[in-house]
Amino acid sequence: MRTSTVAKAAAFVAFGLWGANPVFADSTGVTDSTIKIGFVGSMTGPAAIWGSGNMAGATLAFEELNAAGGVNGRKIEFITVDDETSAPKGIAGFNRLVQSDKVFAVFGPSSSAVGVPMKATMASSGVPVLIPSFSSPLMTEPPAPNIFRVGAINDRMQGRGIANYLVNTDKRTKIAILRQSDEYGATGAGAVGDRLKELKMAPVANEVFNAADTDFTSQVLRVRSANPDAIVVYGYPAPSAIITRQLREVGIKAEIIGSSATSNQNYPELVGKIGAGTKFVTTLEHQPESDFPAIKKFREAFQKRFPDLARQGRPALGDTLGYAGALTMIEAIRQAGKDLTREGYVKALESMDGYETGISMPTHLSATNREGNTKMYIAVIKDDLTREVLPGAIETK
Amino acid sequence: MDILQLIANGIPAGVMYSLVALCIVLIHNGTNVVHFGYGDQITFAAYLVVIAQTLFGAPLWLAIASSVVISALFGLFIYLAILAPIRKTPLLVQVIATLAIGTALREGMRAFMGPDPWPFPALVAPRIFNLSGVFITSANVAAVAIAVIITVALFVFFKVSKYGQAIIAACENAKGASIVGISVTKVFASIWIVASVLAAVSAILMAPVVTLSPDMGLIAIKGFCAAVLGGFTSLPGAIVGGILLGLIETTAGYYISTAAKDVVAYGVLIAVVIFMPQGLFGKAQLKKV
Amino acid sequence: MLELKNLNAGYGAVQVLNNVSLTVPDRSVVTLLGANGAGKSTTLNTIAGLIKAWSGSIDYRGKACAGVAPHSLVRRGIALVAEQRELFLNMTVIENLMLGAFTRDDKAEVLQSLEQVFDMFPRLAERRSQNTRTLSGGEQQMLAIGRGLMSRPSLLLLDEPSLGIAPILVQEIFAQVRKINQQGVAVLVVEQNASVAMDVATYGYVMENGSISIEGPVETLKADPRIQEAYLGDGSH
Ligand SMILES: Nc1ncnc2c1ncn2[C@@H]1O[C@H](COP(=O)(O)OP(=O)(O)O)[C@@H](O)[C@H]1O
Ligand SMILES: [Mg+2]
Numbered sequence: 001m002r003t004s005t006v007a008k009a010a011a012f013v014a015f016g017l018w019g020a021n022p023v024f025a026d027s028t029g030v031t032d033s034t035i036k037i038g039f040v041g042s043m044t045g046p047a048a049i050w051g052s053g054n055m056a057g058a059t060l061a062f063e064e065l066n067a068a069g070g071v072n073g074r075k076i077e078f079i080t081v082d083d084e085t086s087a088p089k090g091i092a093g094f095n096r097l098v099q100s101d102k103v104f105a106v107f108g109p110s111s112s113a114v115g116v117p118m119k120a121t122m123a124s125s126g127v128p129v130l131i132p133s134f135s136s137p138l139m140t141e142p143p144a145p146n147i148f149r150v151g152a153i154n155d156r157m158q159g160r161g162i163a164n165y166l167v168n169t170d171k172r173t174k175i176a177i178l179r180q181s182d183e184y185g186a187t188g189a190g191a192v193g194d195r196l197k198e199l200k201m202a203p204v205a206n207e208v209f210n211a212a213d214t215d216f217t218s219q220v221l222r223v224r225s226a227n228p229d230a231i232v233v234y235g236y237p238a239p240s241a242i243i244t245r246q247l248r249e250v251g252i253k254a255e256i257i258g259s260s261a262t263s264n265q266n267y268p269e270l271v272g273k274i275g276a277g278t279k280f281v282t283t284l285e286h287q288p289e290s291d292f293p294a295i296k297k298f299r300e301a302f303q304k305r306f307p308d309l310a311r312q313g314r315p316a317l318g319d320t321l322g323y324a325g326a327l328t329m330i331e332a333i334r335q336a337g338k339d340l341t342r343e344g345y346v347k348a349l350e351s352m353d354g355y356e357t358g359i360s361m362p363t364h365l366s367a368t369n370r371e372g373n374t375k376m377y378i379a380v381i382k383d384d385l386t387r388e389v390l391p392g393a394i395e396t397k
Numbered sequence: 398m399d400i401l402q403l404i405a406n407g408i409p410a411g412v413m414y415s416l417v418a419l420c421i422v423l424i425h426n427g428t429n430v431v432h433f434g435y436g437d438q439i440t441f442a443a444y445l446v447v448i449a450q451t452l453f454g455a456p457l458w459l460a461i462a463s464s465v466v467i468s469a470l471f472g473l474f475i476y477l478a479i480l481a482p483i484r485k486t487p488l489l490v491q492v493i494a495t496l497a498i499g500t501a502l503r504e505g506m507r508a509f510m511g512p513d514p515w516p517f518p519a520l521v522a523p524r525i526f527n528l529s530g531v532f533i534t535s536a537n538v539a540a541v542a543i544a545v546i547i548t549v550a551l552f553v554f555f556k557v558s559k560y561g562q563a564i565i566a567a568c569e570n571a572k573g574a575s576i577v578g579i580s581v582t583k584v585f586a587s588i589w590i591v592a593s594v595l596a597a598v599s600a601i602l603m604a605p606v607v608t609l610s611p612d613m614g615l616i617a618i619k620g621f622c623a624a625v626l627g628g629f630t631s632l633p634g635a636i637v638g639g640i641l642l643g644l645i646e647t648t649a650g651y652y653i654s655t656a657a658k659d660v661v662a663y664g665v666l667i668a669v670v671i672f673m674p675q676g677l678f679g680k681a682q683l684k685k686v
Numbered sequence: 687m688l689e690l691k692n693l694n695a696g697y698g699a700v701q702v703l704n705n706v707s708l709t710v711p712d713r714s715v716v717t718l719l720g721a722n723g724a725g726k727s728t729t730l731n732t733i734a735g736l737i738k739a740w741s742g743s744i745d746y747r748g749k750a751c752a753g754v755a756p757h758s759l760v761r762r763g764i765a766l767v768a769e770q771r772e773l774f775l776n777m778t779v780i781e782n783l784m785l786g787a788f789t790r791d792d793k794a795e796v797l798q799s800l801e802q803v804f805d806m807f808p809r810l811a812e813r814r815s816q817n818t819r820t821l822s823g824g825e826q827q828m829l830a831i832g833r834g835l836m837s838r839p840s841l842l843l844l845d846e847p848s849l850g851i852a853p854i855l856v857q858e859i860f861a862q863v864r865k866i867n868q869q870g871v872a873v874l875v876v877e878q879n880a881s882v883a884m885d886v887a888t889y890g891y892v893m894e895n896g897s898i899s900i901e902g903p904v905e906t907l908k909a910d911p912r913i914q915e916a917y918l919g920d921g922s923h
Binding site for chain 1: 402451507511512513515525527532606607608610611618643656
């Protein structure tokens with residue numbers, strides 16, 4: 001299934017559609033006064049952790065835009081579909097947006113589990129897709145002409161970045177890896193291992209855990225036997241929080257670093273006081289709870305627009321990336337000008353070289369590069385469970 | 398001596414499975430229904446505590462008390478409004494109804510409380526005891542202690558009290574129970590109430606340790622496995638099955654490989670199902686004609 | 687007094703009982719005879735509330751009983767000893783008996799009743815802690831009757847106590863039925879084994895295809911050639 005997905009995408013590239021000059025300009029979904037944008041993402045099911053935020057953030061961005069008169073005189077009509085964290089439903093939802101709703105472009109999807117199986121469908125539709133958050137490298141490797149990602153950092157780069165940070169900045173020499181058993185953990189942790197090899201090192205332990213498990217004693221004790229000075233935990237927030245706690249509970253003092261999945265603002269509280277000092281990857285230079293002016297403005301607008309979500313402690317990472325991704329989309333539409341076509345929009349995205357939303361990482365795309373961000377930051381959980389982003393972006397190349 | 402640490406952690410991990418298994422068996426004995434929504438009922442009860450605290454500013458004890466009460470009423474509601482009316486339909490319909498209840502709770506909580514995990518208040522102050530190199534946390538001690546209390550209380554209730562005996566009797570033979578004057582409807586309703594109260598208790602023990610998220614109820618899968626290990630009809634079997642599963646998981650992961658942990662743990666489970674279809678504790682159930 | 691008037695009942699859409707009327711006076715023993723499948727068990731189960739009456743009335747001691755839940759009828763003094771016995775096979779003898787007293791709160795007197803049951807059926811006393819599953823058919827029947835008595839009923843409904851039991855035990859059981867009646871309990875006993883039933887009963891009904899076809903004092907019935915031919919012949923039923 002996955003191979004065929006990748007193969008199709010590769011074939012697509014090979015057959016010369018890549019970079020081909022379209023004969024007919026395609027302005028499906030565009031009228032003089034409106035642009036139809038579709039969203040497909042996980043609003044329910046386990047991946048709602050990202051999808052519901054992507055949608056809320058984008059909704060806010062588009063509403064603000066419409067209230068300010070739209071882009072080049074056109075208002076955004078936002079049509080959303082819930083994939084329920086199911087790949088078949090994601091594919092059906094995408095097809096509905098493209099075939100019945102005839103949207104101009106798509107925003108989403110929101111998780112690797114749904115997005116990767118959707119790639120072939122998305123690639124062959126030719127409809128421009130902008131991915132705002134999830135991190136599977138398969139979405140951009142190999143690149144499909146119409147699929148872009150901004151804001152997030154893919155797991156391969158993230159893994160490399162973590163290895164770079166531990167070895168070069170923190171001077172760690174005995175690194176243990178604890179990774180989730182799925183594609184997400186395999187890719188990220190695999191990249192850590194690959195990068196360590198390049199740096200002439202090998203992990204002292206390499207352990208696997210299930211996202212849904214609730215006890216990680218065996219993994220933790222095996223790591224303890226290896227006596228590491230740093231431990232990479234590559235997994236979702238719930239298991240990562242338990243693992244972090246259990247690592248400390250059996251007396252391990254080594255530095256712990258988590259993937260960007262643990263960069264949500266309630267994560268420190270999930271781990272508790274025992275987790276103070278834990279580091280994590282973030283692609284936000286300023287966290288959603290910070291008082292950095294652009295972030296604060298976004299937060300206040302978000303909480304006013306979504307009081308129910310504010311009650312849940314939002315905006316969180318997914319909301320922020322959704323908002324920032326939508327701003328990037330709007331900017332590309334603006335650049336594409338009054339005669340809006342899909343080709344023009346894609347060209348405008350490709351020409352982005354350092355576009356900043358003010359709340360997310362700058363976007364660098366090109367005619368051959370579909371991965372908008374390659375930088376990340378490391379942040380640390382402090383004793384009072386607040387979070388501090390350590391200065392200096394980490395290069396992940 | 399990592400083996401001691403494995404045991405010290407494997408038992409509390411298993412106790413979590415035991416609590417789930419216990420109630421699944423209880424409900425199954427009484428109603429023949431495997432309640433696939435039970436894990437989500439636990440999650441729901443945990444969220445009730447968080448809701449009472451964050452939305453209504455209730456102190457922890459009141460939040461817990463209200464969670465227990467609402468959970469009990471909710472269990473009664475499930476029985477009276479959903480399962481009792483369809484009790485004459487094929488079992489599959491009833492099982493699907495429990496799945497639907499679980500999904501509704503899970504997605505309802507996800508929508509209302511958000512998809513992110515929630516911090517959950519610790520019942521006991523977090524402390525770590527170092528017993529000459531074996532580390533034991535206060536949360537784990539509390540979990541095991543309360544599980545022991547629950548087990549003893551249930552044992553006494555079912556073995557000694559008239560109402561406990563009535564429940565066991567009605568579970569075994571509903572017709573026989575009704576002709577001795579036991580209201581089978583009341584018994585089944587009380588099973589749902591007891592199981593739902595225990596869901597709240599489990600929630601309070603579990604959530605601080607296993608992290609509260611809308612998907613916390615997935616732990617019920619382990620509960621089902623524990624129940625199968627224990628024979629699916631025996632309450633002590635459910636307890637022992639859970640603890641065994643916890644120990645098997647931790648030791649298999651440690652001594653073989655963490656990647657093979659599930660293969661080994663579930664291999665054992667399948668072996669039990671094949672070679673001891675009655676489980677480790679199940680009674681040979683001769684179905685009456 | 688138990689009084690059934692024009693009772694109709696059945697399973698699903700299939701009618702089994704057809705205008706059944708019968709009476710069991712207080713302190714009497716009445717028997718309901720009939721071939722296999724005639725509807726005798728259906729009659730008892732309807733009285734006990736396990737089957738819903740379609741129409742007609744069931745009155746016990748002046749109060750309407752139709753539609754009342756089986757567990758409530760126990761509190762009104764009606765105890766059913768079902769044809770399938772419906773014992774709690776995974777529980778011990780004594781646990782079964784104590785459950786028979788579920789509706790009673792007079793603890794001391796319950797223990798007294800227990801002793802009476804053990805006096806009546808010493809085999810049960812010997813096996814009091816034994817799992818019910820391990821009892822013989824006759825012992826299980828004794829236990830079923832004993833459990834029925836533990837609720838201290840004023841009316842005992844007995845469904846084929848002789849079924850599948852060694853003849854010697856049948857005699858023993860019916861001897862006890864007579865004793866139970868002497869203590870003031872009315873008994874409605876269903877039997878295919880007509881001769882043994884007519885030894886204890888004073889009045890009898892014969893059921894055919896869900897209707898009462900013959901009724902009368904036992905002496906009259908015994909003399910009735912139809913009954914002699916159909917139910918008393920060689921006793922091989
Ligand atoms: N549970 C049942 N469902 C449907 N039909 C039944 C059921 N029980 C008995 N019957 C039918 O009702 C009729 C009377 O049965 P029953 O009362 O058991 O007879 P008896 O006790 O006189 O042998 C028979 O035709 C029997 O097949
Ligand atoms: Mg019969």
